[in-house]
Amino acid sequence: MYSYSEFDEGYVRERVRKFRSQVERRIDGSLTEDEFKPLRLMNGLYLQLHAYMLRVAIPYGTINPAQMRQLADIADKWDKGYGHFTTRQNIQFNWPKLKDVPDMLDALADVGMHAIQTSGNCIRNVTADHFAGAAADEIEDPRPTAELLRQWSTDHPEFTFLPRKFKVAITGSPNDRAVTKAHDIGLRMVRNEAGEPGYEVIVGGGLGRTPMVGKVVREFLPKIDLLPYLEAILQVYNLSGRRDNKYKARIKILVHETGLDEIKTRIEAAFEAQKKHFRGPEPSLVAAIEAAFSQPELDPPVMSISLDTPVRDPLLESWIDTNVSEHKVPGAAIVTVSLKPIGGTPGDATSDQMRVLADLAERYSHNELRVSHEQNIILPHVYRADLPAIHAALREAGMATANVGLISDIIACPGMDYCALATARSIPIAQEISQRFEDIRVQKDIGPLKIKISGCINACGHHHVGHIGILGLDKAGVESYQLTLGGDGTQTATIGTRTGPGFAADEIIPAVERLIDAYLGLRESRDETFLEAYRRVGMEPFKAALYSEAKAHAA
Amino acid sequence: MARAFTPKIVTANDLFEGDVIYLRADGTWSREHGDAAVAQTQERADELLAVAQAQQDVQIGAYLADAELGADGRPLPIHFREAFRTRGPSNYHHGKQAQA
Secondary structure (H helix, E strand, C coil), rough: CCCCCCCHHHHHHHHHHHHHHHHHHHHHCCCCHHHHHHHHCCCEEECCCCEEEECCCCHHHEEEEHHHHHHHHHHHHHHEEEEEEEECEEEECCCCCCHHHHHHHHHHHHCCCCCCCCCCCCCCCCCCCCCCCCCCCCCCCHHHHHHHHHHHCCCCCHHCCCCCEEEEEEEEEEEECCHHHCEEEEEEEEEECCCCCCEEEEEEEEECCCCCCCEEEEEEEEEHHHHHHHHHHHHHHHHHCCCCCCCCCHHHHHHHHHHHHHHHHHHHHHHHHHHHHCCCCHHHHHHHHHCCCCCCCCCCCCCCCCCCCCCCHHHHHHHHHHEEEEECCCEEEEECCCCCCCCCCCCCEHHHHHHHHHHHHHCCHHHHHHHHCCCCCEEEEEEHHHHHHHHHHHHHHHCCCCCCCCCCEEECHHHHHCCCCCCCCCCHHHHHHHHCCCCCCHHHHHHHEEEEEEECCCCCCCHHHHCEEEEEEEHHHHEEEEEEECEEECCCCCEEEEEECCCHHHHHHHHHHHHHHHHHHHHHCCCCCCCHHHHCCCCCCHHHHHHHHHHHHHH | CCCCCEEEEEEECCCCCEEEEEEECCCCCCHHHHHHCCCCCCCHHHHHHHHHHHCCEEEEEEEEEEEECCCCEEEEEECCHHHHHEEEEECCCHHHHHHC
């Protein structure tokens, strides 16, 4: 995988050195908080409810074993022995002390990591399909492009003070696992009539206060034109995006208020102007990046486990069924390690678990790990024959939960257990749902279901695109939870629809149970998923299940 | 008729540790909600907040929070957010609840 160049290394070290001096000046009183806050945010350091929080970038979710071990060591040395993997494929440490942060950043720099552009009104960490480079359905690995975008966007002088933050997601597969339609820019690899790969460019998607599905501004963009084209989009946004109102400052509002046709015209005009000055990246640079992402040589043993081979161990069988995906190389497989143990905190891993993951990646996955936006860890290149050994090691480390894609594989933001912006808690709701549906046979009977929980309207928990979305709010001084149904974060992206009035904290789990009961009662067969059933029957039967019973109780 | 004034305390986060702190009547800071000085009038609340905000080298983000007096006369949080801040997260035994 890609490793930092000397340029990257020098740049990151210099940033740490500067930040160290800024922290010293804050501590000795020479900088006020007003002066210091933008500086700390530029280095990923937030202040939350109970402590500081350091958000570390994991570009396009790709991480190697040495880096994972270093995260474990950082968690032990300067935090509380765990880290939280986020829906932006980053990791957050929840308990750093101000004086320790420069040392943490130096430790990150030792393994080519940093916390730059994990905050602020700049181009944020580029996210990507977590199966990139391994997925059977992929046209091409999108990560060379993601890395190119990382280099292009890092400290880009024109785009350091945008109207608002800016998020880019990329996928190389027709099956969108990167939620590209809910990003400021989504890039979906497609082929043109000549069979050449290029990008469909989607602009103006986003969740948050005003959720919108992104709109296609270019159906096919040749790869060579990508940087000048993105530069053009950013220029249009930077000049015309609203700066008068924080809540209307994202590009989705600009696209919405300006209209798609006009935005397209402006982007194309900027692109034409831009193209003349933009020779594109040096071919040698592109070639070097592509080489860094070349697929590991996979030589699966002939005698390997396939899903057709009966497996003796029912736990292993169940885990293979849910947590193992098809690899582009027959005999190889992609393992999704669930960070959603029953009753656990979605996305959390202890330092010991991180070390186990690093060991497994080294031993079985060609030194690669991925962080998914669904807050799980991926071993992208394993042999099917090694699945029993991997499963056994994960079981020992408490990471063998066989629930990927099921009701207990919940996305949840940190919510009011940590986040200063939250209006209610999310984690306890996720914990309770997974406990309520603990029985894996019940989970499998319910089938594919994505529950996503956010603790405020900023929607870090992607609740709008959950099949069942849960939004925590403060309703007159009490935690209250609003439900949405029918959301979808894939290539058929849809914003969920509100069911009606919200539920108190002690009512929300029974409400989810009623939704599930309603679904089980109305589905046409076991093959009809919750989302398909919802699309067929609409909101009414679910509304009836949610509210008629509540009324009966109240009466 | 003017609405009854809800008593206020001043709270912030500690600059160095990042944890939650409360302003005492003498202008120093405590880790305990119960130690906070209680303002019974808006004037007193503004006064306390000014004392806190002058301490840029100690605290971050000082603000007024509603409180009520417990049986022992010490202030208790009213809003659930402030109650969480006296304890720590609910998923792990970390933060103030672990130090108590």
